[in-house]
Amino acid sequence: MVSFIKFATDITAYKIKAMEESGKIAAINRAQAVIEFNMDGTIVTANENFLGAMGYSLDEIKGKHHSMFVTPEDRASPAYAAFWAKLNRGEFEAAEYKRLGKGAKEIWILATYNPILDENGKPFKVVKFATDVTAQKMKAADNDSQLAAIQKSQAVIEFNMDGTICTANENFLKAMGYPLAEIKGQHHSMFVEPNEKNSAAYRQFWEALNRGEYQAAEYKRIAKGGREIWIQASYNPIFDLNGKPYKVVKYATDITAQAIGRKKADNARGLIDAVAAGSEEMSASIREISETMTKSRETSKVATTRVESADLQAQKLTAAAQAMSGIVEMISGITSQINLLALNATIESARAGEAGRGFAVVASEVKNLASQAKQATDTITSEIDALNTISGDVASSLTAIKAAIAGVNEFIASTAAAVEEQSIVTADMSANMQRASAELA
Numbered sequence: 001m002v003s004f005i006k007f008a009t010d011i012t013a014y015k016i017k018a019m020e021e022s023g024k025i026a027a028i029n030r031a032q033a034v035i036e037f038n039m040d041g042t043i044v045t046a047n048e049n050f051l052g053a054m055g056y057s058l059d060e061i062k063g064k065h066h067s068m069f070v071t072p073e074d075r076a077s078p079a080y081a082a083f084w085a086k087l088n089r090g091e092f093e094a095a096e097y098k099r100l101g102k103g104a105k106e107i108w109i110l111a112t113y114n115p116i117l118d119e120n121g122k123p124f125k126v127v128k129f130a131t132d133v134t135a136q137k138m139k140a141a142d143n144d145s146q147l148a149a150i151q152k153s154q155a156v157i158e159f160n161m162d163g164t165i166c167t168a169n170e171n172f173l174k175a176m177g178y179p180l181a182e183i184k185g186q187h188h189s190m191f192v193e194p195n196e197k198n199s200a201a202y203r204q205f206w207e208a209l210n211r212g213e214y215q216a217a218e219y220k221r222i223a224k225g226g227r228e229i230w231i232q233a234s235y236n237p238i239f240d241l242n243g244k245p246y247k248v249v250k251y252a253t254d255i256t257a258q259a260i261g262r263k264k265a266d267n268a269r270g271l272i273d274a275v276a277a278g279s280e281e282m283s284a285s286i287r288e289i290s291e292t293m294t295k296s297r298e299t300s301k302v303a304t305t306r307v308e309s310a311d312l313q314a315q316k317l318t319a320a321a322q323a324m325s326g327i328v329e330m331i332s333g334i335t336s337q338i339n340l341l342a343l344n345a346t347i348e349s350a351r352a353g354e355a356g357r358g359f360a361v362v363a364s365e366v367k368n369l370a371s372q373a374k375q376a377t378d379t380i381t382s383e384i385d386a387l388n389t390i391s392g393d394v395a396s397s398l399t400a401i402k403a404a405i406a407g408v409n410e411f412i413a414s415t416a417a418a419v420e421e422q423s424i425v426t427a428d429m430s431a432n433m434q435r436a437s438a439e440l441a
Contacts, residue, residue, distance in 0.1 A: 033109070033130040039088055039123060041066040053109075053132045055102030069099045090115045090123045096133065108137040155231070155252040161210055161245060163188040175231075175254045177224035191221045212237045212245045218255065230259035293415055296408075304405045311398040318391040324384050332377045338370040 028034065033050035037043055043061050051058060054069070061068065066084075067075045074080050087093060093113040101107045111130035115123035150156065155172035159165055165183050173180060176191065183190065188206075189197045196202050208215060216234040223229045233252035237245035346364070 028129060033132065035128045035130075037066055037126040037128070039125065041084055044125065050130065053101065053107060053130075054099075055105065060102075069101075071098070071100060074098075087113055087115050087126050088123065090117060090121070096137075106134070107132060108134045150251060155254065157250050157252075159188055159248040159250070161247065163206055166247065172252065175223070175229065175252075176221075177227065182224075191223075193220070193222060209235055209237055209248050210245065212239065212243075218259070228256075229254065230256045297413070300405055300409050304402065304409070307398050307401050307405065311395060311402070315395065318388060318395065322388070324380070331373065332381075335370045335373040335377060338373070339367060341366070343367070 029047050029049070031049075033047065033053050035043065035046040035050045043064050043066065046058060046061065051061075054061075067080070070080065083093065092115065094111070096108060096110050099107045099109055109130040110133045111128055114127045114129070116125045116127055118124045151169050151171075153171075155169065155175050157165065157168035157172045165186050165188065168180060168183065173183075176183075189202070192202065205215060214234065214236055217232075219231050219233055221229050221231055231252040232255045233250055236249045236251070238247045238249055240246045345362070345366070
C-alpha cells in the first residue's frame with residue numbers, strides 16, 4: 001500500500017490581494033496615462049492613454065529616453081539631471097509638468113513618477129501615472145490673463161458677504177484716495193452717503209448680493225475727504241463648490257469726468273430749451289407786431305386818402321370863396337352905380353323944385369338901399385375873407401397832416417422791415433437752439 005503525504009499552503013489571501021492589485025492597476029490603466037522607464041530614463045512601455053495624449057505609437061518611443069518629451073532647455077538644465085538623480089534614489093516625484101508631444105505639441109500633465117523597488121529595496125524601474133490637464137491649464141492661463149488685464153485696467157475690490165472689505169487693487173485705492181490699510185476690514189458703506197447707508201434700497205442691494213444676484217449700474221460714491229466720485233461698476237458674487245456665494249468682487253471704472261460732463265450737458269440743454277422757448281415766444285410777439293404794423297400801415301393809407309379828399313374839398317371851398325368875392329365885387333360896383341344914380345336923381349329933383357320932391361324921396365330911399373347893400377357886401381366880404389383865411393389854415397393843416405402821415409408811413413415801413421429781419425434772425429436762432437439741444441441729447 002502506497003501512502004501520499006500532501007504539503008499545502010493557504011494562498012487565498014495572497015491570491016485575493018494579487019487580484020485586487022491587478023484590478024486596481026487595470027482601473028488606473030483605463031483612467032490614466034501610464035508609462036514605464038528603466039532607471040536610466042529609457043522607455044520600456046506605455047499604455048494607450050499615454051500614447052493617445054502624446055500622439056505617438058509605442059514603437060516610436062520604446063527604447064528612447066524620457067528627455068524626448070521635454071524642451072531642449074529643460075533637457076540641458078541641472079534641474080532635469082537632479083530630477084532623475086532623485087528618482088534613482090527611490091524618491092517619489094509629483095507635480096504639474098510641461099511636456100512635448102509629437103510635432104512639438106505642448107502638453108501639460110499632472111503626474112507622479114513612482115520608483116518601483118525590488119526585494120532589496122533598490123529601485124529597478126519608474127512608473128509614471130499622468131492626467132492630461134492641458135485644457136484646464138489653458139483655461140486657467142486664459143482666466144489668469146483676463147484677470148490680470150482687468151486688474152490693470154479697472155478698479156477692483158473684494159468684499160465678504162457681510163460687506164466688509166477683504167482687499168483692493170491699486171486702481172481702486174488711487175481712485176478713492178485711500179491706502180489699503182485704511183479700508184481693509186471696514187464696511188462698504190464707508191463709500192456711500194449717510195442717507196443712502198441707512199436706506200431700504202441699500203439693505204436690499206446687499207440682500208440681493210447675498211442671494212447670489214449680480215448687480216450693475218452707475219453709482220455715486222464718496223472718496224477720501226468727502227470727494228464725490230461716479231463709477232460704472234458691477235458687483236459679482238463668487239460661488240463656492242456648493243453654489244453658495246462666499247465673497248463679492250466689484251469691477252469698476254471711474255466715470256466722474258463723464259458724469260460731470262453729462263450733468264453740465266443736461267444743464268446746458270435745459271438752458272438751450274429755455275432760450276429756444278423764449279425765441280419761439282419772441283417770434284410770436286414779433287409776428288403780432290408785424291401784423292399790427294401792417295394794419296397801422298393800412299389805416300395810415302386810409303387816413304392819407306381821407307386827408308387828400310379833405311384837402312380837395314378845402315381847395316374847392318377856397319375856389320368857391322374866391323368866386324363869391326368876384327360876385328361881391330360886382331355887387332359893390334352895382335351899389336356904387338346906384339349911389340351915383342341916386343345922387344344924380346337928388347340933384348335933378350332939387351332942380352325940379354316942388355315938382356321933383358317925390359322923385360327926391362325915391363332917390364333917397366334908393367340911396368338908403370344902396371347904402372344897406374354896400375354894408376351887406378362889406379359884411380359878406382369880411383366873412384369871405386375870414387373863410388379864405390380858415391380855408392388857408394385848413395389847407396395848411398391838411399398839408400402838415402399829410403406830411404406827418406407820410407412820416408408815420410415811412411416809420412411803419414422801416415419798423416416792419418426791421419421786424420421782418422428780426423423775425424428771420426429769431427427763427428434761425430430758435431432752430432439752432434433746437435439743433436444744439438438735439439445734439440446734447
